[in-house]
Amino acid sequence: MAKRTGEKYDAIIDAAVRVIAEYGYHNAQVSRIAREARVADGTIYLYFKNxxxxxxxxxxxxxxxxxxxxxxxxxxxxxxxxxxxxxxxxxxxxxxxxxxxxxxxxxxxxxxxxxxxxxxxxxxxxxxxxxxxxxxxxxxxxxxxxxxxxxxxxxxxxxxxxxxxxxxxxxxxxxxxxxxxxxxxxxxxxxxxx
Amino acid sequence: MAKRTGEKYDAIIDAAVRVIAEYGYHNAQVSRIAREARVADGTIYLYFKNxxxxxxxxxxxxxxxxxxxxxxxxxxxxxxxxxxxxxxxxxxxxxxxxxxxxxxxxxxxxxxxxxxxxxxxxxxxxxxxxxxxxxxxxxxxxxxxxxxxxxxxxxxxxxxxxxxxxxxxxxxxxxxxxxxxxxxxxxxxxxxxx
Amino acid sequence: MAKRTGEKYDAIIDAAVRVIAEYGYHNAQVSRIAREARVADGTIYLYFKNxxxxxxxxxxxxxxxxxxxxxxxxxxxxxxxxxxxxxxxxxxxxxxxxxxxxxxxxxxxxxxxxxxxxxxxxxxxxxxxxxxxxxxxxxxxxxxxxxxxxxxxxxxxxxxxxxxxxxxxxxxxxxxxxxxxxxxxxxxxxxxxx
Amino acid sequence: MAKRTGEKYDAIIDAAVRVIAEYGYHNAQVSRIAREARVADGTIYLYFKNxxxxxxxxxxxxxxxxxxxxxxxxxxxxxxxxxxxxxxxxxxxxxxxxxxxxxxxxxxxxxxxxxxxxxxxxxxxxxxxxxxxxxxxxxxxxxxxxxxxxxxxxxxxxxxxxxxxxxxxxxxxxxxxxxxxxxxxxxxxxxxxx
DNA sequence: CATGAATGAGCGTTCATTCAT
DNA sequence: CATGAATGAACGCTCATTCAT
CATH class of the missing domain: 1.10.357.10 (Tetracycline Repressor, domain 2)
Incomplete structure (x- = not known):
């Protein structure tokens, strides 16, 4: 699992930066990052371990x-x-x-x-x-x-x-x-x- | 509420230090600190706001x-x-x-x-x-x-x-x-x- | 226990009415009623079973x-x-x-x-x-x-x-x-x- | 959040009725309702705000x-x-x-x-x-x-x-x-x- | 009689992770 | 590859009651 490249890989990381910056670490839930990256929650686990x-x-x-x-x-x-x-x-x-x-x-x-x-x-x-x-x-x-x-x-x-x-x-x-x-x-x- | 002195006040703070040092911030539950301070969970809230x-x-x-x-x-x-x-x-x-x-x-x-x-x-x-x-x-x-x-x-x-x-x-x-x-x-x- | 008369008995009941009326049933804690009745929490239990x-x-x-x-x-x-x-x-x-x-x-x-x-x-x-x-x-x-x-x-x-x-x-x-x-x-x- | 329809929506409501009827309002914990509805606790919060x-x-x-x-x-x-x-x-x-x-x-x-x-x-x-x-x-x-x-x-x-x-x-x-x-x-x- | 500090059981809610589709 | 509905463990806090003084 967890391919570490690709369009969505980057999208997720960038979404994480935006979400954390805007809402703070404690409000940066996986589902929020997923939404911001326009990706399903589960998709994150195709690109990252956790x-x-x-x-x-x-x-x-x-x-x-x-x-x-x-x-x-x-x-x-x-x-x-x-x-x-x-x-x-x-x-x-x-x-x-x-x-x-x-x-x-x-x-x-x-x-x-x-x-x-x-x-x-x-x-x-x-x-x-x-x-x-x-x-x-x-x-x-x-x-x-x-x-x-x-x-x-x-x-x-x-x-x-x-x-x-x-x-x-x-x-x-x-x-x-x-x-x-x-x-x-x-x-x-x-x-x-x- | 919240007397900010006394024997138990100190005991709780010292217990918090020990618990956090030993188990880490994320495992320092209120109940664990209370137990370490030999005090009931609720007692912590007599001395601290939260x-x-x-x-x-x-x-x-x-x-x-x-x-x-x-x-x-x-x-x-x-x-x-x-x-x-x-x-x-x-x-x-x-x-x-x-x-x-x-x-x-x-x-x-x-x-x-x-x-x-x-x-x-x-x-x-x-x-x-x-x-x-x-x-x-x-x-x-x-x-x-x-x-x-x-x-x-x-x-x-x-x-x-x-x-x-x-x-x-x-x-x-x-x-x-x-x-x-x-x-x-x-x-x-x-x-x-x- | 529980003498059902006396000055404090009345004071507690009247305090209860005032507290419940002002703060609502769910905020009418025993300690609040006691305070309003100018009585210690424990005193309530001398006059009432619970x-x-x-x-x-x-x-x-x-x-x-x-x-x-x-x-x-x-x-x-x-x-x-x-x-x-x-x-x-x-x-x-x-x-x-x-x-x-x-x-x-x-x-x-x-x-x-x-x-x-x-x-x-x-x-x-x-x-x-x-x-x-x-x-x-x-x-x-x-x-x-x-x-x-x-x-x-x-x-x-x-x-x-x-x-x-x-x-x-x-x-x-x-x-x-x-x-x-x-x-x-x-x-x-x-x-x-x- | 909170889809207000579906099979589980009904199941939860019906479970709530049964649990409240059987155990009374004050013993109708969310987890009990969830169990009765054969659903996880968290699932309730997918269908209801609280x-x-x-x-x-x-x-x-x-x-x-x-x-x-x-x-x-x-x-x-x-x-x-x-x-x-x-x-x-x-x-x-x-x-x-x-x-x-x-x-x-x-x-x-x-x-x-x-x-x-x-x-x-x-x-x-x-x-x-x-x-x-x-x-x-x-x-x-x-x-x-x-x-x-x-x-x-x-x-x-x-x-x-x-x-x-x-x-x-x-x-x-x-x-x-x-x-x-x-x-x-x-x-x-x-x-x-x- | 009176006090009030101390107790500790009990619960609604969140959210990372999974998995059937 | 991708989805998103479902899961369920985990925890801070309240408050009726007790009891040593």
């Missing part, structure tokens, strides 16, 4: 393409400082241009059960790896202190960006995330620098 | 005393740099010495419904204020750059610490949070410094 | 004194026709002058459980007996048809009056019950007459 | 078809006196031939909450209208006094019939309602007549 699988897949699909895009963009940049800048900027840009997705991934999906959260954590590892590589590269090139604890820095960077976005959503998108890129970048560069 | 109120009160009680303790400790410290150090150390110390509470506040309660999350956010504001005051003080004393965006820095600090703790829990407390205090402190001090 | 007993006693006390009053008044009247007139008039008068009691006995207490309803029925028998005696007397005196089925007439009279009052309450006391006495009396007199 | 809706629908369905039948029968009758006779006879006939339904509508459903009672009242209006029309017709044709208060007479007729049936049930169907039709009819005809 509801958790829809949510994890949602995160995986959206985040996956984002991470891939991020990797491509960073590959074209030499300087770790510029890479970090781009990472922050893309992170904010992406979420700022799709508020629905931002709400869903930052707020709603965090209310999900342990199974889903574990799935999400798994996917985020790829993103953390990207951050790791930037830091490593900065250390190798002498831009950052040589004795930085990469795992600590990685968490600080991710935690900072994550909190920035969450806060921005909770404050009703009142300001622009992109305006904060410079400040954050500067703090990390001089914070990790020699 | 289940949400138990959870918010839990957070409020535990976080409240932590924040008060933090404020007292910081009042004895002059230097903003030392204050930041102490804040980080206490934050980690507190959660490291009570893993159950750490799990509940960092992992489980985040799965809660919007009402509870709102209550939690409200309580956290006091903590964010403390961070704000340290940054302001550092700017006034010429330790930090004068044009720092306080709100950005505050979120970065909180987001970093939060992610550190969450990560530590998700990795089964494998390492000591306190070992990371220096690194984090150094990064923020030089990151925000002139 | 909640049902309060309700039945309420009906019994109120209806009892009404029936006694009715009997006294009727004793002074000779003519069965006049007696019937007085019965109808007193029935309406009594309920019209105490709307709270009217609501409670006509509307709210009818939602009660079988036990209470049985108790109420028991008390009403005395009232039905009064009606019976009027009819009998009318037959004996040649005012009514000699072959009237007393039990049928009794039910028709009681049912008519009861429906009149219920309807009056449901229509927010918009009109006066006493205005209808003539019509009802005339119908029954000529209906039962030769 | 439990109240089941009860109101029950009354509506049963009473509705009764009222329709009544209207048809009366349409074939010219004389208001005969119409009244038929109304009384059908009223009793119907309830006498289905004791379960009689118990449920006369005794049990009257214990229901205000919402259900309101629904029932609404449905009964159609029945009261029928009585009105008979009286009006009788007045027009000179059979009844021209100055009758229709609303008073309507309530007396309905109240009388209602009380007759309730009494019959409370006395364990010991006698036949149909035996009383003549007496009641005679009383009203001569009571309202010139």
């Amino acid at each position: 509801k958790d699988d829809v949510l994890i897949s949602l995160f995986s699909e959206k985040m996956g393409s984002f991470i891939t895009e991020m990797e491509e963009k960073l590959r074209e940049i030499e300087s770790p400082a510029d890479q970090l800048y781009t990472l922050i900027r893309l992170h904010f840009e992406k979420l700022e241009e799709d508020r629905q997705l931002a709400t869903v991934t930052q707020i709603e999906l965090r209310q999900s059960n342990p199974e889903v959260r574990r799935g999400i954590g798994e996917i985020l590892k790829r993103y953390l790896d990207i951050i790791d590589r930037i830091i490593e590269s900065g250390m190798e090139k002498g831009l950052f202190r040589p004795n930085l604890d990469i795992r600590v820095c990685r968490k600080m960077i991710f935690g900072s960006l994550d909190e920035m976005v969450t806060s921005w959503i909770m404050n009703d998108y009142k300001y622009s995330l992109l305006d904060q890129v410079e400040e954050i970048h500067r703090l990390f560069i001089s914070g990790m620098g020699k | 289940k949400d109120d138990v959870l918010i009160s839990l957070f409020s009680e535990k976080m409240g005393s932590f924040i008060t303790e933090m404020e007292e400790k910081l009042r004895e410290i002059e230097s903003p740099a030392d204050q930041l150090y102490t804040l980080i150390r206490l934050h980690f110390e507190k959660l490291e010495e009570d893993r159950q509470l750490a799990t509940v506040t960092q992992i489980e309660l985040r799965q809660s419904n919007p009402e509870v999350r709102r209550g939690i956010g409200e309580i956290l504001k006091r903590y964010l204020d403390i961070i704000d005051r340290i940054i302001e003080s550092g700017m006034e004393k010429g330790l930090f750059r004068p044009n720092l965006d306080i709100r950005v820095c505050r979120k970065m600090i909180f987001g970093s610490l939060d992610e550190m703790v969450t990560s530590w829990i998700m990795n089964d407390y494998k390492y000591s949070l306190l070992d990371q205090v220096e690194e984090i402190h150094r990064l923020f001090i030089s990151g925000m410094g002139k | 909640k049902d007993d309060v309700l039945i006693s309420l009906f019994s006390e109120k209806m009892g004194s009404f029936i006694t009053e009715m009997e006294e008044k009727l004793r002074e009247i000779e003519s069965p026709a006049d007696q019937l007139y007085t019965l109808i008039r007193l029935h309406f008068e009594k309920l019209e002058e105490d709307r709270q009691l009217a609501t409670v006995t006509q509307i709210e207490l009818r939602q009660s459980n079988p036990e209470v309803r049985r108790g109420i029925g028991e008390i009403l028998k005395r009232y039905l007996d009064i009606i019976d005696r009027i009819i009998e007397s009318g037959m004996e005196k040649g005012l009514f048809r000699p072959n009237l089925d007393i039990r049928v007439c009794r039910k028709m009279i009681f049912g008519s009056l009861d429906e009149m009052v219920t309807s009056w309450i449901m229509n927010d006391y918009k009109y006066s019950l006493l205005d209808q006495v003539e019509e009802i009396h005339r119908l029954f007199i000529s209906g039962m007459g030769k | 439990k109240d809706d089941v009860l109101i629908s029950l009354f509506s369905e049963k009473m509705g078809s009764f009222i329709t039948e009544m209207e048809e029968k009366l349409r074939e009758i010219e004389s208001p006196a005969d119409q009244l006779y038929t109304l009384i006879r059908l009223h009793f006939e119907k309830l006498e031939e289905d004791r379960q339904l009689a118990t449920v509508t006369q005794i049990e459903l009257r214990q229901s909450n205000p919402e259900v009672r309101r629904g029932i009242g609404e449905i009964l209006k159609r029945y009261l209208d029928i009585i009105d029309r008979i009286i009006e017709s009788g007045m027009e044709k000179g059979l009844f006094r021209p100055n009758l208060d229709i609303r008073v007479c309507r309530k007396m007729i309905f109240g009388s019939l209602d009380e007759m049936v309730t009494s019959w049930i409370m006395n364990d169907y010991k006698y036949s309602l149909l035996d009383q039709v003549e007496e009641i009819h005679r009383l009203f005809i001569s009571g309202m007549g010139k």
